[in-house]
Amino acid sequence: MDVLDNLILGAQVAFSWQNVLYCLIGVLLGTLIGVLPGIGPVPTIAMLLPITFNLDPIAALIMLSGIYYGSQYGGSTTAILVNLPGEAASVVTVLDGHQMARQGRAGPALAISAIGSFVAGCIATLVIATAAPPLAEVALKFGPAEYFSLMVLGLVAATVLAHGSLVKAIAMVVLGLLLGLAGTDVNSGVLRFTFGVPELADGIGFVIVAMGMFGVTEIVANLEQRSKREVFVGKVTHLFPTKEDLKRSWAPILRGTALGSFLGILPGGGALLSSFASYTVEKKVSKHPEQFGKGAIEGVAGPESANNAGAQTSFIPMLTLGIPGNAVMALMIGALMIQGIAPGPQVMTDKPELFWGLIASMWLGNAMLVVLNLPLIGIWIKLLQVPYRFLFPAILIFMNVGVFSLSNNPWDCLIMSVFGVFGYICVKLECEPAPMILGFILGPLMEENLRRAMLLSRGDPTVFFDPVNKPISFSFLLAALALLVIIALPNIRKKREEVFVEET
């Protein structure tokens, strides 16, 4: 068994005392920021990016990925106890998780979400180990046309994530692509959209845009709501779920895992999309759909498993294709580049210890997270009782440190606040920032591949949708088109809105 040999190699790397330590730091930080509403994995990883320069590449990657999947565990704690998503991906957990807490069943809700996450994490790790190598082999054959079409598919998939109007979501993607083009054009060396500002010659930093649109906007949005957070202060007792709970949960956990593993692989997918999809599915297949929203344990088990599975399998396109499916993966690519590793299909063959070590560490990290989240739950509850007026200045400072340390230039802070204001306007106009961020990341990559493909085909645009000569590219575009049609269909459109309406 090739996979087994590789996993053993990975385990040897991941279980070195140094890597175990970095894994622990990663998942601990991940749980911490997952529990705290208003700070997510993106600013945290961005903040730590400069310091990973001093680390071994594998240690850096293990720690950063621990933050991402660790935050999925922590996010559910807040969702259940405070009626607030600690993390975007735990938005749907709030619906039933908090209801369970109100009925005095916070313990089982927390336990099921940790158990579900753990099961999902283990299975998703296996999925990565088996699916990534063949995918990387296929990816080695990809030319610029295939890459371009794949990115089109990813961007279309990203619009599924967005609330409300489909047209607005697509417009946000296009706007993101355009903003991503600012800076030096790699082909001609021309400075585009820099307006004579030297700081813009390298483009607008992705971290800065993400922190402005998510971090700053989030703080302002939290402050204007003035709502009192009701923390569930009662002692969490009876942590262990009853037999009945387990019987009702195992199927949703497995379904959520399968759904999350699949959706995580799609570019544009990841934890958020997976949890929404899982909630909808559970409600559909349940014999008691009326219990949903009133403390149905299935509504916790499914989405919590799905978001963890999705978080982990979203590493697949990053590791095999070098394409970031979401903002966190874009930062991971940044971390690889800092270490002088060009992301792409060759990483797996050139640096097997990096790839398999990371996978083995995910297993280890998930085991640590169960310990961190179940017996030590009391610590996180204490943390939740800290009022927001103490928390947000701290979050603000951490974001500042992250942005300022990028290049020690106040200009970056200025750009971050500009994007903070822009993000706030977008929230008011119901234009989602997530598709824009994805477009922003993929903009330069798309342009480069488009130009190359057109050059190779001597200006013949059929190179992208020629079913005979370019079957892969053709099927990507076909899938993108199908997805667009499906979302736009009035029937499904209504369903999609229903899902999002329920969350508010």
Added chain:
Amino acid sequence: MRIKSPRDFWAGAMFTGFGLFFVAWSFAHYQMGSAVRMGPGYFPAVLGGLLVLLGVGVLLQSMAFSGPKVEAFHFKPLIFVCVSVLAYGYLMQPGGLAVATAAAVIIGAMAGNEFKWKEVLIVALVLVIFSYLVFVKGLTLPFPMCPSFVENCPIR
């Protein structure tokens, strides 16, 4: 034509505006090239055109279907949070880490609904010490510790 959905109207107007800007700027300043050899202006111009189309689409939608109003803007938290960020960036070089952090915390805290000097000062102090220990000592980020007029900073 009446605006039935103000929120979509402004969103559409925003997209159309951005699109027009990118198209015009690309044509005015960059070479277009051809489909075979795309110049630096080609891709942005095409995308800008697409954005105009989408923006106009949203505008038309806003005339056809009724929708919600634009929620009220809360300028107080927005302004204080942004000024806090700027204070941090622009005070770091002349003032050093402690000054920048304290200023950002105090200004930022004014964005909230409750402001008590005693609490805010304690939070600021805690964050200055934390930043020093974790970011400067622990992570060795090259932040200046002293104001720039101090020539040989004793703290490192």
